[in-house]
Amino acid sequence: MTKKAEIYKCEKCGNTVLVIDSGKGDLSCCDVPMILLEEQSADFKNEKHVPIVEKTDSGIKVTVGSTLHPMTPEHHIVMIAVIDGDSILVHWLNPGDEPVAYFPCQNADVKSIEYCNIHNLWTNKK
Numbered sequence: 848m849t850k851k852a853e854i855y856k857c858e859k860c861g862n863t864v865l866v867i868d869s870g871k872g873d874l875s876c877c878d879v880p881m882i883l884l885e886e887q888s889a890d891f892k893n894e895k896h897v898p899i900v901e902k903t904d905s906g907i908k909v910t911v912g913s914t915l916h917p918m919t920p921e922h923h924i925v926m927i928a929v930i931d932g933d934s935i936l937v938h939w940l941n942p943g944d945e946p947v948a949y950f951p952c953q954n955a956d957v958k959s960i961e962y963c964n965i966h967n968l969w970t971n972k973k
């Protein structure tokens with residue numbers, strides 16, 4: 848059974864999906880069950896993965912890592928999102944971009960998540 852807003856990944860092909868609404872079935876891809884990604888918030892990779900939220904004049908800025916995360920084709924941040932109440936705002940990134948996103952959000956105390964193509968899902972708040 849899935850729950851709204853969970854993120855699952857296929858370990859064979861890399862398909863990664865966000866659950867829009869919950870269902871009784873289990874998700875599978877490439878003929879294997881998809882893995883529920885747990886949000887990570889602290890470990891030895893903390894300085895390069897935990898999103899940092901700052902207030903700006905027009906909203907908020909989210910930076911991935913107190914030391915900027917790499918943005919190479921092999922290892923990069925795929926997306927940064929903020930979850931503000933019932934709203935999810937997503938910004939997609941590409942290799943070569945800065946691991947930074949700006950959102951028109953007035954609440955700087957929001958939960959932010961980011962997805963690294965190698966180290967999976969990270970958050971500033973559990």
Ligand SMILES: [Fe+2]
Nearest residue numbers: 922963965966
């Ligand atoms: Fe990473």
